[in-house]
Amino acid sequence: MYHIFQISSEVFRAFGLKMKILLTLVFSGLLIWSVALVSFSNDFNNQLLVATSNVSRESETPRDKLIGGLLTADFDEGSCLSRYQQSLLYRKASPYKPSQYLVSKLRSYEKLHKRCGPGTDAYKKATEILGHDDENYASKSVGECRYIVWVAVYGLGNRILTLASVFLYALLTERVVLVDQSKDISDLFCEPFPSTSWLLPLEFPLMKQIDGYNKGYSRCYGTMLDNQAINSTLIPPHLYLHILHDSRDNDKMFFCQKDQSLVDKVPWLIVKANVYFVPSLWLNPTFQTELMKLFPQKEAVFHHLARYLFHPTNQVWGLITRSYNAYLSRADETLGIQIRVFSDRAGYFQHVMDQVVACTRRENLLPEPAAQEEPKVNISRSQKLKAVLVTSLYPEYSETLKNMYWERPSSTGEIIEVYQPSGERVQQTDKKLHDQKALAEMYLLSLTDKIVTSARSTFGYVAHSLGGLKPWLLYQPTGPTAPDPPCIQSTSMDPCHLTPPSHGCEPEWGTNSGKVVHFVRHCEDRGNDGLKLFDEL
Ligand SMILES: Nc1nc2c(ncn2[C@@H]2O[C@H](COP(=O)(O)OP(=O)(O)OP(=O)(O)O)[C@@H](O)[C@H]2O)c(=O)[nH]1
Numbered sequence: 001m002y003h004i005f006q007i008s009s010e011v012f013r014a015f016g017l018k019m020k021i022l023l024t025l026v027f028s029g030l031l032i033w034s035v036a037l038v039s040f041s042n043d044f045n046n047q048l049l050v051a052t053s054n055v056s057r058e059s060e061t062p063r064d065k066l067i068g069g070l071l072t073a074d075f076d077e078g079s080c081l082s083r084y085q086q087s088l089l090y091r092k093a094s095p096y097k098p099s100q101y102l103v104s105k106l107r108s109y110e111k112l113h114k115r116c117g118p119g120t121d122a123y124k125k126a127t128e129i130l131g132h133d134d135e136n137y138a139s140k141s142v143g144e145c146r147y148i149v150w151v152a153v154y155g156l157g158n159r160i161l162t163l164a165s166v167f168l169y170a171l172l173t174e175r176v177v178l179v180d181q182s183k184d185i186s187d188l189f190c191e192p193f194p195s196t197s198w199l200l201p202l203e204f205p206l207m208k209q210i211d212g213y214n215k216g217y218s219r220c221y222g223t224m225l226d227n228q229a230i231n232s233t234l235i236p237p238h239l240y241l242h243i244l245h246d247s248r249d250n251d252k253m254f255f256c257q258k259d260q261s262l263v264d265k266v267p268w269l270i271v272k273a274n275v276y277f278v279p280s281l282w283l284n285p286t287f288q289t290e291l292m293k294l295f296p297q298k299e300a301v302f303h304h305l306a307r308y309l310f311h312p313t314n315q316v317w318g319l320i321t322r323s324y325n326a327y328l329s330r331a332d333e334t335l336g337i338q339i340r341v342f343s344d345r346a347g348y349f350q351h352v353m354d355q356v357v358a359c360t361r362r363e364n365l366l367p368e369p370a371a372q373e374e375p376k377v378n379i380s381r382s383q384k385l386k387a388v389l390v391t392s393l394y395p396e397y398s399e400t401l402k403n404m405y406w407e408r409p410s411s412t413g414e415i416i417e418v419y420q421p422s423g424e425r426v427q428q429t430d431k432k433l434h435d436q437k438a439l440a441e442m443y444l445l446s447l448t449d450k451i452v453t454s455a456r457s458t459f460g461y462v463a464h465s466l467g468g469l470k471p472w473l474l475y476q477p478t479g480p481t482a483p484d485p486p487c488i489q490s491t492s493m494d495p496c497h498l499t500p501p502s503h504g505c506e507p508e509w510g511t512n513s514g515k516v517v518h519f520v521r522h523c524e525d526r527g528n529d530g531l532k533l534f535d536e537l
């Protein structure tokens with residue numbers, strides 16, 4: 001027994017010794033090997049990281065924060081984050097590039113504005129003449145600086161479109177544009193021109209009178225024509241231009257070549273407008289030559305001007321970026337739907353909802369909900385996510401759409417996420433936060449991939465044109481049923497000039513203004529009315 005134990009303990013001791021040596025060898029081998037492996041894999045990972053970052057750096061097209069030279073680099077970034085961040089972080093590169101001629105014209109305009117803007121001697125001198133209302137400027141040189149004052153009237157969509165129109169007119173006629181700041185414009189937009197201001201000083205001599213200007217005012221251009229109170233030998237120091245939906249034929253003579261030679265001599269123009277009047281400027285042969293050089297792609301006029309002029313303030317940019325990051329940034333595809341109801345008793349209407357659904361299905365913008373729940377065995381985590389941004393005064397439209405895709409799956413398997421930032425119910429123009437939300441929503445719509453907008457809505461026009469998107473326009477219902485067809489895709493992204501001149505200028509008085517030049521035609525959403533720029537024939 002003892003023997004057996006003694007032998008086996010010796011065997012074990014000998015075996016244990018060998019085991020120890022063996023284990024030590026194995027462990028140290030493993031250790032050396034794993035150290036080698038770790039350092040190799042670190043090296044490999046590092047190399048992989050360098051390689052992939054090179055690839056992503058190479059494959060990522062460098063974003064152009066100045067948008068092809070449209071923007072000047074002369075601004076401090078922090079004071080207006082949207083100006084340079086829009087193209088760096090939120091927008092796809094626009095397929096529409098500004099012409100070099102437009103870029104150089106903008107740089108010259110910026111210099112002119114700096115020389116003539118508020119606070120300069122030139123501005124002071126120019127305002128002094130406003131005190132002498134009886135003076136005739138026919139034979140006087142009015143100095144280098146002539147001005148056009150934009151007055152804020154009507155909804156925000158109208159304001160944005162008219163301010164862009166007034167600015168283009170200023171570019172064409174070498175005037176300086178100044179902006180009525182009595183409303184909330186500076187809560188919405190940053191200054192667009194460096195080292196100066198576009199805000200009309202509150203002490204402007206005509207400030208108190210401007211509110212009351214209308215068609216009946218003796219210095220209204222149409223009224224002066226009616227009264228034969230203006231001609232080449234009788235030029236007033238200021239003129240009021242009435243470019244609104246109720247303008248008379250004589251007010252619209254403003255667009256004609258002969259009239260422009262008179263208007264040009266007036267040092268101060270004050271404009272109230274609620275329509276996008278750019279298309280009518282193209283009907284004037286003098287402007288047309290210049291406009292062709294500025295905008296070789298005609299339908300991109302507002303697109304470029306808006307990206308140059310309208311930079312949301314940091315507060316509005318916060319609204320935009322928070323919404324974008326929370327609801328749109330992760331989607332594979334985004335669709336914007338703007339629903340504007342024009343009727344005395346506005347609100348949620350079933351026929352408007354039916355129209356939106358009919359349009360988005362017919363045009364393959366949204367999938368059909370499936371007839372029944374499919375028993376899915378293979379669950380895929382890579383389903384496509386489509387985000388739908390709805391904007392409307394009424395929250396019921398997006399709620400209905402959201403329910404539709406919750407109650408039934410989509411026939412394509414896509415995940416449909418519906419989001420509506422606000423539902424203000426009533427228009428509250430000039431209320432700061434209301435207007436800021438309206439601007440944020442127009443801007444967010446402009447960031448979507450495809451867009452459906454309501455006919456006749458300036459809110460929708462701003463959104464699609466700023467985004468460079470040819471919209472699907474929802475026809476305006478004429479009764480309590482959805483129009484058939486429900487919508488049409490526009491072949492041009494530029495906004496429509498509602499209530500344009502219906503006539504030509506002499507000698508072709510009576511010509512249909514939609515038939516004067518082939519690229520200015522009636523708007524798809526307005527039947528035989530409205531004027532719009534088209535590149536596609
Ligand atoms: N936030 C938000 N406000 C809206 C919306 N629709 C209309 N509004 C408000 O109502 C105003 C409507 O005026 P516009 O912006 O000129 O739009 P429009 O569709 O041309 O309407 P009208 O000018 O009344 O013919 C907007 O500026 C907002 O104040 C919307 O979808 N979202």
Ligand SMILES: [Mg+2]
Pocket residue numbers: 155157158457458459
């Ligand atoms: Mg409007």
